[in-house]
Amino acid sequence: xxxxxxxxAGYIGSHTVYELxxxxxxxxxxxxxxxGHLEAxxxxxxxxxxxxxxxxxxxxxxxxxxxxxxxxFAANSLVGESMINPLKYYDNNVCGAxxxxxxxxxxxxxxxxxxxxxxxxxxxxxxxxLETDKTEPTNTYGETKLAMEKMFKWTSKAHHLxxxxxxxxxxxxxxxxxxxxxxxxxxxHLIPLILQVPMGKRSHxxxxxxxxxxxxxxxxxxYIHVTDLASAHIKAVEYLMDGKESSIFNLGNGVGFTxxxxxxxxxxxxxxxxxxxxxxxxxxxxAKLIASSEKARTVLGWxxxxxxxxxxxxxxWNWHKNHPNGFERx
Ligand code: NAD
Ligand code: UDP
Numbered sequence: 001x002x003x004x005x006x007x008x009a010g011y012i013g014s015h016t017v018y019e020l021x022x023x024x025x026x027x028x029x030x031x032x033x034x035x036g037h038l039e040a041x042x043x044x045x046x047x048x049x050x051x052x053x054x055x056x057x058x059x060x061x062x063x064x065x066x067x068x069x070x071x072x073f074a075a076n077s078l079v080g081e082s083m084i085n086p087l088k089y090y091d092n093n094v095c096g097a098x099x100x101x102x103x104x105x106x107x108x109x110x111x112x113x114x115x116x117x118x119x120x121x122x123x124x125x126x127x128x129x130l131e132t133d134k135t136e137p138t139n140t141y142g143e144t145k146l147a148m149e150k151m152f153k154w155t156s157k158a159h160h161l162x163x164x165x166x167x168x169x170x171x172x173x174x175x176x177x178x179x180x181x182x183x184x185x186x187x188x189h190l191i192p193l194i195l196q197v198p199m200g201k202r203s204h205x206x207x208x209x210x211x212x213x214x215x216x217x218x219x220x221x222x223y224i225h226v227t228d229l230a231s232a233h234i235k236a237v238e239y240l241m242d243g244k245e246s247s248i249f250n251l252g253n254g255v256g257f258t259x260x261x262x263x264x265x266x267x268x269x270x271x272x273x274x275x276x277x278x279x280x281x282x283x284x285x286x287a288k289l290i291a292s293s294e295k296a297r298t299v300l301g302w303x304x305x306x307x308x309x310x311x312x313x314x315x316x317w318n319w320h321k322n323h324p325n326g327f328e329r330x
Contacts, residue, residue, distance in 0.1 A: 002026040003237060004065065004109075006052055006100065007073030008045065009036030012115065012171055012229055014180045016071060017042045019230035028065045030058070031074065039327040040180050052096040055103065062107035069237050072100060072114035075145075078188060079119065079284060082141035093144035097151055105159045111240040112152070113233055116167040116248070118222075118289050120146045127256075128292035131167070131248045138284045149248065162246045164236040169222035169252035169291045171229055173312045174319030181319030182226070183326030191223070191313060194263055195320045198272035205274060207259050209281035212288075218259035220288040222252035225306035225315065235300040249300060252291025257309050269313045270321075 003020055007013040008029030013036070020027050027045040030052065041047050046065065050057040052074045075093045076082070082089045097114075104112065119142030120135045137143040152163040172191045174181030182192050196202045210217040232251050239247075257265075260276075267274045296302040306312050 001068040001237070001241065002028065002066065004028045004030065004061070004067040004070045005045075005073070006030045006070065007036065007075065009033060009038060009041050009047075010073055011182050011184065012168070012226055013073035014040035014042070015175055015226045016073070016230040016233045017045050018175055018177075018180065019227065019234055021045065023234060028061070028067060030061060035184065037183060037327040040183075053092070053099050055099050058099060058103040059106065062103055062109060067109060069111040069113070069240060070100070070104065070109060071233055071237065072097070072112060075115065077117075077141060079139045079141050080188070082139055082144070083284070086140040089140050089144045094147050094151070097148045101151065101155050101161070104161060105155070110159075110161045111163075111237070112161065113164045113166065113236040113240070114148065114152070116145045116149055116165040117142060118167055118169045118250075118252070118291065120149065120167060121289070123286050124289060127288055128254055128290045129250065130292050131250055131295055138286070153246070156246050162240050162244075164240060164246065165248040166229075166232060166236060167248065167250045168229055169224050169250070169289060171226050172223050173225040173227065173306060173315040175227065176315070178318060178322060181323060182316065183323070185326070190221075190259060190262060191266070191316050192320060194266045194274060195270070195317055197274045198270040199320060199324050201324065203275065205263060205276050206279035207263075207276055208279055208285060210278050214258055214287055216258050216260045219285055220256035220258050220290065222254065222256055222290045223262070223309060223312055224252050224304065225312050228304035228306055232296060232300065232302045235302050239300055247299065249296040250291040250293050251296055251302075252293050253304055253307055254291060254293055256288060256290040262309065262313070265309050265313050266317075269310060269317050
């Protein structure tokens, strides 16, 4: 099949493009390179530099490339920034989705898989979190992703378009080839920040709060390898190609680790003492987020391969130690 990947030069998008091409599919990428990297674009993919909000550009891409389905990663996704500049998030995430849906409807493309997030739940009502649990985001970023889900829902009813929303938990790790990995700037995610300590790029890792109601007082998260996320996207596109109905799936390992546990694993993997300091809590951080991914397993037949945190951190370390400056020349 031929798939249009919006945001295919970004972290999760580039890994999904590698997975698609490795599985014999054709890929067209659209990315404005705001946070993505040309170096992360697979050499066999067709690449268009442009913005999802650019209606005539997007129409042209749909007319020139007859794609079977769309995978949509292109968004802004920094929680802190979304609280300071909420309209940037409404503009890119919500208005971007609107323009994209208009172009899909106009060009008769009726299948889309897109990135949603655990941040749509807010403070969870129970653990593990089910797709049917209440969604009350505690930040603008999560709110815009929820708005996107609702836009897809109502548009799908009116225009016979079908979608799969994938609510990722904490994406991490890097491609087994060592060619691509996580390279956000600024970096805000826990695992790459911890690994900056043994790389000599920071003196210590800050632990955001140690009096949460968890086993060691630090926040618990469900860490899921980016390659496992990538394979879920392929399963989701195949599910839509089989004519199945629109749906929402959580993607996580179903196991939670505290911040302190992740630091300990990184100490073991890197052999570095990795100094840690307790810092104030980060606003809007729920104490515990763990997915139930039973639905993705049973309905999509998805099976994550990186199920232990040590192999996930090892894979991230393999990328970062060889690319201390990400995609910039070292
Ligand atoms: P990323 O920033 O690495 O990738 C996003 C890509 O989209 C970048 O290449 C960027 O240049 C591109 N982009 C952004 N706005 C665009 C626009 N208007 N037009 C064209 N291209 C545009 O982020 P990521 O970590 O790979 O996340 C991908 C998706 O997954 C996002 O939608 C994010 O909200 C979601 N998500 C990420 C995580 C995570 O842990 N990283 C967790 C849950 C959900
Ligand atoms: N965290 C931390 N120190 C950091 C970065 C993150 O203690 O320098 C914590 C954060 O509070 C959260 C967990 O690590 O509990 C994972 O944070 P991340 O930003 O990676 O992902 P999030 O869960 O916010 O999507």
